[in-house]
Amino acid sequence: MTTDSELPPDGVPVLAVADLQKHYGALTAVDGLSFKVGLGEIVGLLGPNGAGKTTTINMVLGLLEPSAGEVRIGGIDLRARRGAALARTNFAAVYSALPGNLTVRQNLRIFALLYDVAGVTRRIDELIEEFDLAHLADTKCGLLSSGEQTRAALAKALLNRPELLLLDEPTASLDPSAAQIVRDRIKGLAASRRCGILWTSHNMHEVEAVCDRVLFLSHGRLLLEGEPRSLPERHGVATLEDLFIRVAREPLSARHEGAA
Amino acid sequence: MKPRPIGGVILRQIYLLRGSPVRLFPMITWVAIDIVLWGFITRYLNSIEGHGMNFVPTLLGAVLLWDFCTRIMQGISTAFLEDVWSHNFLNLFASPLSIAEYVAGLVATSVLTSALGLAAMLALATLVFGLDFFSMGLALVAFLGILFIFGVTLGILGTGIVLRYGPASEWLLWPIPAVLAPFAAVFYPLSTLPQWMQLIARCLPPAYVFGGMRAVLAGRPLPVHELGIGALLSVAGLVLSAWVYGRVYRHAVRTGLLARYSAEGAS
Numbered sequence: 166m167t168t169d170s171e172l173p174p175d176g177v178p179v180l181a182v183a184d185l186q187k188h189y190g191a192l193t194a195v196d197g198l199s200f201k202v203g204l205g206e207i208v209g210l211l212g213p214n215g216a217g218k219t220t221t222i223n224m225v226l227g228l229l230e231p232s233a234g235e236v237r238i239g240g241i242d243l244r245a246r247r248g249a250a251l252a253r254t255n256f257a258a259v260y261s262a263l264p265g266n267l268t269v270r271q272n273l274r275i276f277a278l279l280y281d282v283a284g285v286t287r288r289i290d291e292l293i294e295e296f297d298l299a300h301l302a303d304t305k306c307g308l309l310s311s312g313e314q315t316r317a318a319l320a321k322a323l324l325n326r327p328e329l330l331l332l333d334e335p336t337a338s339l340d341p342s343a344a345q346i347v348r349d350r351i352k353g354l355a356a357s358r359r360c361g362i363l364w365t366s367h368n369m370h371e372v373e374a375v376c377d378r379v380l381f382l383s384h385g386r387l388l389l390e391g392e393p394r395s396l397p398e399r400h401g402v403a404t405l406e407d408l409f410i411r412v413a414r415e416p417l418s419a420r421h422e423g424a425a
Numbered sequence: 426m427k428p429r430p431i432g433g434v435i436l437r438q439i440y441l442l443r444g445s446p447v448r449l450f451p452m453i454t455w456v457a458i459d460i461v462l463w464g465f466i467t468r469y470l471n472s473i474e475g476h477g478m479n480f481v482p483t484l485l486g487a488v489l490l491w492d493f494c495t496r497i498m499q500g501i502s503t504a505f506l507e508d509v510w511s512h513n514f515l516n517l518f519a520s521p522l523s524i525a526e527y528v529a530g531l532v533a534t535s536v537l538t539s540a541l542g543l544a545a546m547l548a549l550a551t552l553v554f555g556l557d558f559f560s561m562g563l564a565l566v567a568f569l570g571i572l573f574i575f576g577v578t579l580g581i582l583g584t585g586i587v588l589r590y591g592p593a594s595e596w597l598l599w600p601i602p603a604v605l606a607p608f609a610a611v612f613y614p615l616s617t618l619p620q621w622m623q624l625i626a627r628c629l630p631p632a633y634v635f636g637g638m639r640a641v642l643a644g645r646p647l648p649v650h651e652l653g654i655g656a657l658l659s660v661a662g663l664v665l666s667a668w669v670y671g672r673v674y675r676h677a678v679r680t681g682l683l684a685r686y687s688a689e690g691a692s
Contacts, residue, residue, distance in 0.1 A: 189680075223684050226519040230679045252521040264437075264511035271440045278433030279520040305444075321516075 177240045178203050179253075179329045179361035180225065185234035187220050187385070194220045196385040198234070202329065205358035207351070209372045209393065210365045212382035213413035218365050221382070222258075222331055225363070227251055239328050252280065257322040258333035262314050265307020269298055269317045272306055273324065280325040292320040295350075311338035319347065323354070330354070330362045336371060348375050369406040379405075381412050388412055426529060430522045434530020435537075438504050442538075452538050453545040456492045460546050463488045464554035482642045484612060485556045487635055489546050490572055491611045494631060495602035496542045497576025498583060500535025502598050505584040509592050514683050524674050528667075531584070532577055539576075561638065564647050567656070568634045574659040575630045579605075581666040585673045592686055610635050630659035 180202040187195040195217045202208045210218050223229040225236055227247050236243040238250040263272040270289060277285040293302050296316040301309060306317055315338055322330060332351070336344035352375060355362050366372050372379060373393045381389040389396065389412065397408045442448050467480040508517060517527065550556035559565065583598040590597070608622060609631035615623055626632040633655025637648050677683050 219684075220681075223681065226515075228515060228519055228678065228683050229681045230675075248521040248523055251519065254519075256519055258515070261512070261515040263516065264513050266511060267437070267440050267444065271444075275433045275437045275440070276516070276520065278429045278436060279517070279522045281427060281429045281521065 178237075179239055180363060181235075181237040181240075182221070182225065183235045183237075185221065185224060185236065186232045187217075187224060187229065188232045194385050195224070195231075198382070198385070198387055200380055200387065200390070202361040202363055204328075204361050205355050206378065207355045207362045207364055207376050209376035209379035210363055210382065211369075211372065211379050211409060211412075212388075213409075216382040217385035218382055219333065220385070222256070222333055222363070222365070225329075225331060226254065226256055252325065253328040254331065255280070255322040255325055255327035255329075256331035256333070257315070257318040257335050258331075259315075259335070259337045260333070261318070263306045263317055263321060266305060268303050268305050269293070269309075269320075270302045272317070273321060276321050277324050282325050288324060292323060295323075296320045312340060312343045315339055315343075315347065319350075326359065328360050330360050332362060332364045334366055335364070336366070336368070344371070351375065369404065369409055373405050381408070383412055426523065426526050430520075430526045431530045431533065433522070434504075434527055435533050438507070438534040438537075441507060449541065452496070452542050456496065456542045456546045457549055459488050459492055460485065460549045460554070464550065467554065481554055481556050482560065483639060485550050485554055486558060486561070486638060486642070487611050489543075489550055489556070489558065490568060490634065490638065491602075491606065491609070491631070492546060493539060493543050493569065494572040494576040494579075496539040497535050497573055498579035498602065499599075500538040501531045501577065501580025502583045502587075503538075504531045504534045505587065506595060509587065509595075509686065514686055518683050524671065528581060528670065531580070535577070535580060561641050564637065564641050564652075567652055568638060571630050571634050571652070571655050571659045574663050578659070578662040578666045581663075581670050585666070585670045588670075588677055588682070588686075589673045591682070605629065605631075608632070614639065628658065630655040630662065633658070 178201040182201070183199050185195055185198040186193070198217070198221060200208070210221065212218050220229065224231050225238075225243070227243055227250070230244075236250075239253045241250040241253070243250040263269075267275070270293070273289045273292065274285060277288060282288055293299055296319060298313075298316060298320060301313055301317075306314060309317060315335060319335065322332070330351075335351070336347050339347060348371065351362060351364075354360060364372070364376060376393050379389075379391065379393045379396065380387055389400070389408075391399065393405055397403060397405050400408055400411070402408045402411060463485055467484045470480040470484070471478075508514060547558060551558065561568070579601055583601060586597050587594055608618075608626045609629050610618065610626055611631065615626055615632055615636060618626060633651050637652045637655070640646070640648050677686075
């Protein structure tokens with residue numbers, strides 16, 4: 166669990182990715198990616214399907230070994246000190262729900278132990294209240310609606326008060342009202358300057374509303390980086406969505422032209 | 426290794442058992458069926474006049490010890506497969522939980538579930554068929570210890586197979602004890618086997634345990650030297666299985682299999 170004394174020293178990013186690469190034989194999934202996430206910052210990791218976003222997140226979470234490059238969480242080298250680095254991290258992803266055959270409270274207790282959280286019962290009660298899960302605490306996660314599952318997954322993601330929070334499409338299955346509440350909570354979390362957040366989403370309006378900075382990936386490379394509200398204008402398009410579409414289609418168009 | 430993450434792995438299995446008591450059913454039922462079946466076979470064999478032998482301790486005792494060993498293996502495998510079936514790999518392995526802590530949690534879980542099976546087998550074999558399991562004395566501690574380590578070894582190797590070849594390879598796990606049983610000389614002396622099978626049997630720790638058990642029950646001295654070889658083999662097997670598992674895990678992390686299996690489930 167991250168306490169004030171354990172927060173990274175001033176100037177040390179909560180996440181520093183340097184020249185990250187992942188090759189599967191001849192296929193390159195991530196190609197020399199470098200970026201940083203600072204304390205209190207929400208960074209959007211954007212790109213079309215297959216751009217390398219999930220591969221990057223899996224490498225940051227220690228689930229996938231990079232072919233080359235370095236991941237540092239709060240200054241700690243993930244490869245050299247996996248346990249210490251991951252103790253400062255947590256994540257919620259639309260494709261990684263909590264086990265459906267255990268209740269919300271049981272799952273939270275188990276993950277609190279896995280993350281070696283101090284004061285387990287109190288922390289679980291705080292999160293259950295924060296995410297409005299009190300009436301669902303003893304319900305099996307598999308029986309929850311997708312929105313309720315997301316709230317439970319977010320509660321799990323905050324158990325260890327992570328310094329780095331990875332959110333892979335956290336609002337994908339929520340209705341607009343629930344999504345708004347989740348966005349506000351996460352913005353509040355970043356504003357408290359206790360963590361930095363790496364956020365992936367295909368909802369460009371959401372990204373504009375939430376992210377301080379965005380990174381556009383395509384074919385495993387960082388194509389564009391900047392502030393989401395000014396970036397479209399700088400590239401001659403009206404909205405972030407237009408920019409996304411251009412980034413997503415450009416490589417394909419280039420290939421078609423090359424083939425013609 | 427930190428105790429609390431290991432506790433988390435154990436607690437998950439306890440919650441699963443508590444939430445769905447039907448999970449207890451196979452832990453007790455299959456071993457009980459074995460005891461009942463072999464109990465009646467021994468009764469029948471004892472009723473045939475002229476051989477002057479009591480088959481209860483040799484056959485029923487052997488069934489009990491072998492089932493204990495296989496339950497240890499299956500306890501580890503089942504606890505691991507619970508995480509495969511519930512697509513929990515990403516949540517687990519993106520946490521600070523180390524692979525050694527995870528395996529330690531699986532083994533501890535297996536001790537709990539196997540103890541239940543052992544208690545059920547002992548009660549049935551003692552009360553219904555008159556087995557005096559503890560007549561083997563202190564040798565029993567050595568027998569159980571070696572078989573426990575061998576069961577853990579099989580469990581680690583079994584979960585390693587699933588980690589390496591994916592959830593669909595689950596079916597490869599379950600026949601392992603049945604395939605090994607003829608080589609382990611559970612019910613007959615090693616000399617009964619053809620030469621090539623004896624060579625394989627001599628590499629398996631249970632063969633020394635069951636040889637030792639038959640010696641003790643026949644009133645001969647405990648073959649300490651043979652049992653020592655069995656103990657050494659079991660420890661060597663455990664170390665080897667841990668090494669293999671470490672290699673398999675590193676391969677899974679290098680190739681992205683962990684994330685892939687989580688998405689695949691049991692497909």
